[in-house]
Each structure stands twice: as C-alpha cells, then as structure tokens.
Amino acid sequence: MTMFPGNSSCRAGRSRLNPCRLILFLTVLLVSFCLMVPDSFAVGTPAGSIISNFATVTYTRTGISYTNNSNINTVMVDDKVSFILTAADAANVTITSSGRAYMTYILTNTGNASHDYTLSVAVTGTPEFTPASPPKFYSDPAGTIPLPTDPNAGGLPYVSNLAPDTSITVYMFITAATQLTDGQKIFYVVTADSYQLANLGIINPPIKSSTQAAVDAPINKNANLGTRYVVLADAHGNGGDLDRDGKYAVIAKDGGNNTIGFRTQSLMVSIVKSATVSDRIGGTQPVSGATIRYTLSVSTTGSGTAFNVVINDPVPANSTYSAGTLKLNNASLSDAADSDAGDVGSSTPGTVTVKLGDLSSASPTQLITFDVKIQ
Amino acid sequence: MNKHKGGTTMKRVIAVLLATLLLAPAVLIAAPGGGVELISRAEVEVMQQNEKGESVKKRIEAAKRNVAPGDTVIYTISYANNGNKPASDVAINNPVPEHMLYVDKSVEGIGTRIEFSIDKGKSYGQLGSLKIKNKAGRERPARGDDITNLRWTIEKPLEPGSKGSVSFRAKVK
Numbered sequence: 001m002t003m004f005p006g007n008s009s010c011r012a013g014r015s016r017l018n019p020c021r022l023i024l025f026l027t028v029l030l031v032s033f034c035l036m037v038p039d040s041f042a043v044g045t046p047a048g049s050i051i052s053n054f055a056t057v058t059y060t061r062t063g064i065s066y067t068n069n070s071n072i073n074t075v076m077v078d079d080k081v082s083f084i085l086t087a088a089d090a091a092n093v094t095i096t097s098s099g100r101a102y103m104t105y106i107l108t109n110t111g112n113a114s115h116d117y118t119l120s121v122a123v124t125g126t127p128e129f130t131p132a133s134p135p136k137f138y139s140d141p142a143g144t145i146p147l148p149t150d151p152n153a154g155g156l157p158y159v160s161n162l163a164p165d166t167s168i169t170v171y172m173f174i175t176a177a178t179q180l181t182d183g184q185k186i187f188y189v190v191t192a193d194s195y196q197l198a199n200l201g202i203i204n205p206p207i208k209s210s211t212q213a214a215v216d217a218p219i220n221k222n223a224n225l226g227t228r229y230v231v232l233a234d235a236h237g238n239g240g241d242l243d244r245d246g247k248y249a250v251i252a253k254d255g256g257n258n259t260i261g262f263r264t265q266s267l268m269v270s271i272v273k274s275a276t277v278s279d280r281i282g283g284t285q286p287v288s289g290a291t292i293r294y295t296l297s298v299s300t301t302g303s304g305t306a307f308n309v310v311i312n313d314p315v316p317a318n319s320t321y322s323a324g325t326l327k328l329n330n331a332s333l334s335d336a337a338d339s340d341a342g343d344v345g346s347s348t349p350g351t352v353t354v355k356l357g358d359l360s361s362a363s364p365t366q367l368i369t370f371d372v373k374i375q
Numbered sequence: 376m377n378k379h380k381g382g383t384t385m386k387r388v389i390a391v392l393l394a395t396l397l398l399a400p401a402v403l404i405a406a407p408g409g410g411v412e413l414i415s416r417a418e419v420e421v422m423q424q425n426e427k428g429e430s431v432k433k434r435i436e437a438a439k440r441n442v443a444p445g446d447t448v449i450y451t452i453s454y455a456n457n458g459n460k461p462a463s464d465v466a467i468n469n470p471v472p473e474h475m476l477y478v479d480k481s482v483e484g485i486g487t488r489i490e491f492s493i494d495k496g497k498s499y500g501q502l503g504s505l506k507i508k509n510k511a512g513r514e515r516p517a518r519g520d521d522i523t524n525l526r527w528t529i530e531k532p533l534e535p536g537s538k539g540s541v542s543f544r545a546k547v548k
Contacts, residue, residue: 053469
C-alpha cells in the first residue's frame with residue numbers, strides 16, 4: 001500500500017478489477033472532456049482547461065500479463081494575457097480645415113481566454129497643431145459608433161470580450177479647427193490595457209510568469225478567478241510599455257520607421273492685383289479718358305486642393321469696363337456669361353467674375369487681366 | 376441471494392468489463408495488488424533565488440502552480456515492483472496528454488528501451504524511423520510534436536523491491 005498514500009477511498013479496491021479507481025479515472029476523463037473547447041484557435045489551450053496525465057504499465061508474472069495504471073495528475077491551465085496592438089496606417093493621415101480624420105488600429109488577442117481592454121491615447125512629441133476635439137475611438141470607419149466607456153475603468157473606452165485569436169479594428173478620430181496651417185503634424189501613442197484585471201475588481205492580481213526570471217513568491221489565489229491565475233505574458237510595443245505589464249503601447253510608423261500621425265492640409269489662395277495706366281497722350285496719368293489695365297495674379301501655397309475657386313473684382317467707381325478686354329492667362333474670354341470661365345456684369349452686376357475651377361498646390365499662377373476707362 | 380440483486384451486480388461487472396476493454400484493449404487483466412505499480416508526478420521548473428541571491432531552477436508540483444500555454448511540464452513516472460515475484464516484459468506507456476506537445480529529446484529512462492508512437496499507440500518505433508504523411512501524401516520524418524505516446528520497456532526483469540523512474544517533458548499548446 002505504499003504507492004498510493006492518501007487515496008483512501010480507493011485503498012480497499014486493489015482487486016483484479018478495480019472499479020473504484022476506474023470510476024475515478026472515468027470521472028476525471030469525463031470532466032476533462034467537458035472542459036475541452038473545440039480546438040479551433042491556434043493561440044493556445046483555453047484558460048481553465050484541465051490537463052490530465054497518467055501512465056500504464058504492462059508486465060508478465062509467472063506467465064500471466066497484467067496491467068496497472070498510475071495515479072492521474074491534473075494541471076489547470078491559467079488565464080494567459082497576451083495581446084498586440086498594431087497601427088495600420090502606412091503614412092500620415094491628412095486632415096483639412098474643419099475636417100474629420102481617423103487613424104486605424106488593430107487589437108489582437110493572442111491569449112487563451114476572452115479578455116477586455118481599455119484604450120487610452122496621449123500626444124507624443126511636440127504637437128504642431130491642436131485638434132478642435134481630442135482623439136476619440138470608434139468601432140466603424142464612418143465614425144458613427146463610439147466605443148463604449150466604462151466607469152470602472154475611469155471612463156476609458158474599452159473593447160469587451162475579445163475572443164482568443166481574434167482581432168478588432170478601432171478608428172481614432174480627431175476633428176480640425178476651421179483654419180489650419182498646412183503641413184503641421186501631431187503624433188499619438190495609443191495604449192491598450194488588459195482590462196481583465198480591472199473588470200474583475202482585482203487591484204493586485206495574482207500574476208505569475210514562468211518565463212520571468214523572478215522569485216517564485218507565494219501567490220494569493222484570487223476568488224474571482226477560482227483556482228486560476230492571471231499570467232501576464234504580453235510583449236511590449238514601440239510606445240514605451242514593458243514586457244508582461246498587461247499593456248501594449250504603439251506609435252504609428254511608416255515603412256522608413258518615421259513616426260506618423262495626422263498632418264494638416266491647407267491650400268492658401270492669394271491674389272496680387274496691379275494696375276497700369278495709359279493716358280491718351282502716351283503718358284501714365286490717371287486722368288479722364290485714360291485706360292487702366294488691371295492684372296490679378298492668383299497663386300497657391302500649401303498642399304491639397306481648393307475647389308471651385310471664383311474671383312470677383314468689382315469695376316471701380318468712376319470707371320467703365322472696356323468691352324472685350326477680359327483675358328485669362330492671355331486668352332480672351334467673352335464678356336457674356338457662357339461656356340468660358342469669365343463674364344462681366346452677368347454673374348454680379350458691375351463686377352468681373354472669373355471661375356478658375358479647382359486649384360492645387362501644383363497649379364501655375366493664374367493671370368486675369370481686364371481694362372477699364374476712367375470717366 | 377436475491378435474483379434481482381444478482382442481475383444488477385452482473386450488469387455492473389459487464390459495464391466495468393466493457394469500460395476496461397475500451398480503455399485498455401491490449402491487456403485484459405488488471406494487476407493484482409502488490410505488482411508493478413506506478414506513480415506519476417507533474418512538475419514545472421521555476422526560477423528561485425537562493426540565500427546567496429542567485430537564481431536557481433527549482434521544481435514545483437504543477438498542480439500547485441498551474442500552467443499557461445507555452446509552459447513546459449516535466450512528467451516523472453516512478454515504478455516499483457511491490458510484489459514478491461520478478462516481473463518481466465515491463466513496459467510503461469504514457470500518452471502525451473491532451474493540449475500538450477512532447478518536447479523533442481526530453482525523454483529519459485535509464486535501463487529502458489524507449490520507443491515512440493505517432494498513431495496513438497497502434498505502433499511504436501524509434502523516432503528516426505517514424506514517418507508522417509502530409510496531406511499531399513509526401514512523407515517526412517516525425518518530429519517531437521508528432522508524438523502521441525511514449526513507451527519505456529525495462530530491459531531486465533524487475534526483481535521484487537526494485538524500482539526506478541522514467542520521465543519526459545511536454546509543452547502546453
């Protein structure tokens with residue numbers, strides 16, 4: 001009886017058939033089958049699984065074959081916290097004046113149980129502009145469904161119940177001020193925090209890691225987890241978190257490992273107006289009967305596109321537009337409102353109107369000229 | 376004896392016999408008391424600091440510590456002949472547990488012939504001789520993580536009172 005100390009319920013049953021031990025064995029087998037989850041994820045054995053093991057010996061004694069099973073030892077599989085946050089953008093995300101734009105992040109649960117995560121965001125580096133509204137997380141790229149917030153986690157947005165080996169894409173939106181300066185950037189570090197611990201009300205969770213070269217301190221089993229521990233096995237991102245801290249922080253980078261974020265795009269359209277006077281005696285005196293040639297030079301700075309640019313220039317008082325003198329880039333435009341870009345007095349009475357269409361930073365300077373006669 | 380009662384007992388015996396047949400089809404006779412007996416131990420290795428402040432490996436009972444995916448468990452099977460007659464053809468069989476993968480080259484067993492199975496114990500061989508067919512029908516040598524069962528055959532008859540142990544490691548999937 002030396003081999004099975006402590007197994008008192010089965011002590012008497014050392015017969016040829018040992019129904020007691022067999023029933024115990026079948027029970028353990030049944031329990032472990034019940035706890036098995038379909039082997040559908042590649043990530044790992046589900047938390048709470050029971051791994052049972054036993055050995056069998058066969059031997060011959062005086063010509064008869066016998067078999068005997070060992071005790072069954074069982075081991076519980078812990079709750080492994082492992083996840084990755086990825087920034088999906090490959091380049092700066094453009095934001096225009098009064099506009100709204102988003103950066104995309106992918107959160108993947110590489111652990112062995114469904115977990116909850118909070119998301120937090122902070123500016124990294126020196127921001128070159130201030131968004132009109134700070135970053136906010138949405139679950140759709142249209143930015144209509146905000147992530148829920150949880151008061152237990154300080155009102156942070158969170159992702160709940162993310163199953164093992166699954167990902168969720170989240171969209172971080174900012175809105176821009178009405179008047180942006182072109183080419184300014186702001187960068188963010190986004191941190192996912194394994195919300196499992198806060199969700200369970202665990203402030204100092206039982207944490208262990210077999211890969212951690214640390215003292216095997218006694219671990220308080222937590223009632224919320226039953227007999228399971230939380231094992232922090234998360235790696236670190238590029239945003240300054242640590243291995244096995246239950247966090248994953250990421251700063252978006254482009255292919256050349258440059259930090260990327262939101263970049264403003266604003267196209268400034270400027271007009272420089274000049275006048276040349278020629279009087280009737282070949283001089284340049286602005287006297288009655290003299291002609292003034294106005295030149296409007298329209299140019300762009302910045303980036304992006306200005307759509308449907310229209311230039312309006314009222315004909316000055318005490319002067320009369322000289323019919324047939326309107327030109328755009330040295331090509332004549334008719335005075336009537338028709339298919340060409342310009343008209344005089346039709347769109348707006350007493351005003352020269354030229355529709356330049358869409359202008360971009362690549363558009364050449366547009367030259368508008370017209371003559372008026374001083375009355 | 377009550378006839379009805381006897382019938383129930385008979386049914387029970389048949390049920391147990393059936394269960395035994397299903398679980399151990401190759402061997403029909405359960406060992407009598409005092410034969411060759413096994414104790415299986417599951418342990419994990421952890422780093423601990425000794426009194427000098429050095430990190431040292433220590434084995435802890437796995438059930439007290441639990442495991443997580445990626446952890447390695449050391450299974451040690453102690454055997455002893457607690458009978459009064461020698462036992463021959465002593466073979467210890469341990470299926471690689473559910474959720475686990477055998478760690479290549481981790482098996483130990485002094486004085487035993489060690490063989491592996493990749494078909495849940497239907498056939499055994501040396502690791503180098505076992506071949507796995509992939510879906511395309513192409514063969515490749517079996518690896519540690521293909522192993523389904525380990526078998527240690529003790530080379531000499533086991534005299535009464537003699538004992539030993541064998542072991543292997545497996546990693547949680």
